[in-house]
Amino acid sequence: xxxxxxxxxxxxxxxxxxxxIAIQITSMNKWFGSFHVLRDINLTVMRxxxxxxxxxxxxxxxxxxxxxxxxxEHQSGRIxxxxxxxxxxxxxxxxxxSEVGMVFQHFNLFPHLTILENLTLAPIWVRKVPKKEAExxxxxxxxxxxxxxxxxxxxxxxxxxxxxxxxxxxxxxMKPRIMLFDEPTSALDPEMIKEVLDTxxxxxxxxxxxxxxxHEMGFAQAVANRVIFMDQGQIVEQNEPYEFFNNPKSERTxxxxxxxLGH
Amino acid sequence: MSDTHSExxxxxxxxxxxxxxxxxSEVGVIKWLRENLFSGVLNTILTVLGIAAVVWLVQAAxxxxxxxxxxxxxxxxxxxxxxxxxxxxxxxxxxxxxxxRWNQFLFGFxxxxxxxxxxxxxxLFFAAVAPVLFTEMPRKLLWGSAFYPAIAYILLxxxxxxxxxxxxxxxxxxxxxxxxxxxxxxxLLGPVAVLLLPLLWWLFLAGPAAEMLDxxxxxxxxxxxxxxxxxxxxxxxxxxxxxxxxxxxxxxxxLGRRSDMLLVKALSVGFIEFIRGVPLITLLFTAxxxxxYFLPPGTNFDIILRVIIMVTLFAAAYIAEVIRGxxxxxxxxxxxxxxxLGLDYWKAMQLIVLPQALKISIPGIVSTFIGLFKDTTLxxxxxxxxxxxxxxxxxxxxxxxxGVYWEPFIFVGAIFFIFNFGMSRYSMYLERKLQRDHR
Numbered sequence: 001x002x003x004x005x006x007x008x009x010x011x012x013x014x015x016x017x018x019x020x021i022a023i024q025i026t027s028m029n030k031w032f033g034s035f036h037v038l039r040d041i042n043l044t045v046m047r048x049x050x051x052x053x054x055x056x057x058x059x060x061x062x063x064x065x066x067x068x069x070x071x072x073e074h075q076s077g078r079i080x081x082x083x084x085x086x087x088x089x090x091x092x093x094x095x096x097x098s099e100v101g102m103v104f105q106h107f108n109l110f111p112h113l114t115i116l117e118n119l120t121l122a123p124i125w126v127r128k129v130p131k132k133e134a135e136x137x138x139x140x141x142x143x144x145x146x147x148x149x150x151x152x153x154x155x156x157x158x159x160x161x162x163x164x165x166x167x168x169x170x171x172x173x174m175k176p177r178i179m180l181f182d183e184p185t186s187a188l189d190p191e192m193i194k195e196v197l198d199t200x201x202x203x204x205x206x207x208x209x210x211x212x213x214x215h216e217m218g219f220a221q222a223v224a225n226r227v228i229f230m231d232q233g234q235i236v237e238q239n240e241p242y243e244f245f246n247n248p249k250s251e252r253t254x255x256x257x258x259x260x261l262g263h
Numbered sequence: 264m265s266d267t268h269s270e271x272x273x274x275x276x277x278x279x280x281x282x283x284x285x286x287x288s289e290v291g292v293i294k295w296l297r298e299n300l301f302s303g304v305l306n307t308i309l310t311v312l313g314i315a316a317v318v319w320l321v322q323a324a325x326x327x328x329x330x331x332x333x334x335x336x337x338x339x340x341x342x343x344x345x346x347x348x349x350x351x352x353x354x355x356x357x358x359x360x361x362x363x364r365w366n367q368f369l370f371g372f373x374x375x376x377x378x379x380x381x382x383x384x385x386x387l388f389f390a391a392v393a394p395v396l397f398t399e400m401p402r403k404l405l406w407g408s409a410f411y412p413a414i415a416y417i418l419l420x421x422x423x424x425x426x427x428x429x430x431x432x433x434x435x436x437x438x439x440x441x442x443x444x445x446x447x448x449x450x451l452l453g454p455v456a457v458l459l460l461p462l463l464w465w466l467f468l469a470g471p472a473a474e475m476l477d478x479x480x481x482x483x484x485x486x487x488x489x490x491x492x493x494x495x496x497x498x499x500x501x502x503x504x505x506x507x508x509x510x511x512x513x514x515x516x517x518l519g520r521r522s523d524m525l526l527v528k529a530l531s532v533g534f535i536e537f538i539r540g541v542p543l544i545t546l547l548f549t550a551x552x553x554x555x556y557f558l559p560p561g562t563n564f565d566i567i568l569r570v571i572i573m574v575t576l577f578a579a580a581y582i583a584e585v586i587r588g589x590x591x592x593x594x595x596x597x598x599x600x601x602x603x604l605g606l607d608y609w610k611a612m613q614l615i616v617l618p619q620a621l622k623i624s625i626p627g628i629v630s631t632f633i634g635l636f637k638d639t640t641l642x643x644x645x646x647x648x649x650x651x652x653x654x655x656x657x658x659x660x661x662x663x664x665x666g667v668y669w670e671p672f673i674f675v676g677a678i679f680f681i682f683n684f685g686m687s688r689y690s691m692y693l694e695r696k697l698q699r700d701h702r
Binding site: 069071090094097098100101102104106108109110111112121122125126154155156170171174 | 594596597599600602603604605606607610614615618619622697699
């Protein structure tokens with residue numbers, strides 16, 4: 001657990017929460033075999049929200065966001081993403097997945113393709129964008145994550161921080177309306193965490209709807225508009241960041257915060 | 264007295280040291296010899312023993328090779344020449360048998376005035392396979408490769424040109440079916456059309472169509488029947504056809520075995536386990552004897568085609584397991600990344616999973632291919648003249664070559680080695696080329 005300091009000034013002019021619902025989860029339950037991982041989850045995410053989900057390991061936070069693009073299947077309750085309900089209907093799943101970007105802890109870049117090919121693959125094959133246009137978009141986002149010069153290299157030749165920024169750019173190339181981050185900095189060296197967080201802050205400043213599972217409390221305080229604390233598969237507490245960190249209500253939250261912030 | 268030495272505290276280096284030259288024992292021949300041959304007492308003994316064994320082998324075998332006779336008309340003549348030149352009791356190879364009968368080892372009983380046809384077929388094979396093996400070549404050449412099977416068929420067997428054309432037309436029928444199914448927009452119709460229409464075409468329409476066209480416009484090439492095939496023409500025909508066909512089938516089986524669909528999975532597992540559990544010879548007997556019972560009466564299904572089918576199924580089962588290993592070695596994250604980008608199953612397999620899984624499986628796949636190619640000699644058991652035993656026995660049956668033993672085996676073995684070594688080198692080249700990390 002780290003607490004990287006966010007030094008830069010944050011531009012909040014585009015960070016607006018609209019009253020349009022982006023994701024609605026109602027009484028959702030999930031089991032792994034007989035283990036009840038997610039218990040009665042109710043969560044509504046408005047467009048433009050920046051939500052940080054935290055909690056001890058095994059609390060179900062990763063599973064929760066993986067349910068949102070159906071990398072995991074929920075067994076009861078409803079999940080509606082951008083007006084499309086996630087059911088076993090493959091068409092809906094593909095539709096949601098092409099609207100929701102995801103960034104993984106271990107980057108999951110495609111090692112057999114160059115950076116540029118990693119970025120253009122989904123636009124070309126899923127969105128049917130012409131190759132040239134897809135490459136232009138890819139270069140635009142590579143500039144944005146500040147590594148255009150690596151376009152023709154392979155993922156194995158990049159550092160962890162660079163790989164994660166490529167992974168973010170890869171998701172952005174699909175022009176998603178929602179971004180999910182599953183512990184994006186947990187596999188990185190401390191000096192690389194900052195460059196990835198910078199990229200994520202940049203996204204937040206542009207008004208992207210984001211749900212981030214992370215232990216970066218500095219990031220939560222700087223850009224999140226809501227922090228959710230999960231334990232044992234349930235949402236225990238949620239609040240706006242200042243209140244959450246300075247005035248936690250439940251004992252579990254207090255204990256958790258004292259463990260990660262108390263040093 | 265202070266409890267730390269004054270020099271251990273607060274030290275700052277002012278100049279960085281340049282790279283130094285390594286000591287003499289770390290470079291050159293001496294280092295190599297010491298590290299690789301004489302690194303200890305045991306290794307020194309092993310090195311000496313190894314060198315002694317090599318010397319002994321060469322000493323024993325070299326005269327036999329060097330005393331070889333190329334010009335003779337029979338084994339007796341060979342022995343006579345060797346005895347005259349090198350003295351009584353000298354051993355020597357009788358290469359004259361190869362010189363005399365090389366064409367049989369290579370072509371079996373293929374008509375000698377038509378030797379150019381299998382040679383051309385092999386040459387065209389290398390031309391057709393080049394754009395597949397070397398991705399630097401223009402992709403358009405692949406269209407030429409697609410027609411190679413029909414060309415090879417007509418070159419090897421001859422007969423009516425309409426037969427391979429009407430068989431190839433089956434793929435066209437499948438493609439038209441796919442296009443038509445896409446138009447209707449029903450999701451399952453496409454795969455069904457692709458599988459079913461060509462099958463129906465081949466079973467019921469291809470034969471009559473070829474016959475009709477043949478009657479209208481007869482286009483004939485001199486026919487060579489399967490019983491004339493033998494030697495390396497036979498081995499290469501079966502080997503190449505089975506290699507080319509077993510890879511796609513193996514991929515399908517490997518994907519089927521990992522499928523979530525119970526029926527597909529059960530069929531794949533059942534097929535793989537059955538085929539792997541049975542010796543190849545059993546399958547070959549099945550091909551030669553039983554298969555005819557299952558086919559409609561009156562169909563004269565060529566024995567070589569039957570063997571190709573069996574060898575293909577046999578190799579495909581092994582290849583499926585090799586590829587399954589490659590699929591299992593891929594991190595789950597690769598599947599998840601493909602899913603999260605919205606790629607459907609087939610696109611994820613084609614673009615993300617298979618390129619990586621096949622790369623991991625290259626050594627295993629090529630091993631299977633090499634094994635398959637060598638196993639083509641087993642066709643002797645169904646009465647086909649393989650180069651190793653079938654042709655050798657035929658050659659030795661001649662009175663003048665009775666008693667020749669090593670020379671044909673060495674010759675046939677050398678040709679097998681050239682092909683297999685070529686495959687092995689290609690697999691190493693491919694692995695190096697696809698290397699993507701830490702360059």
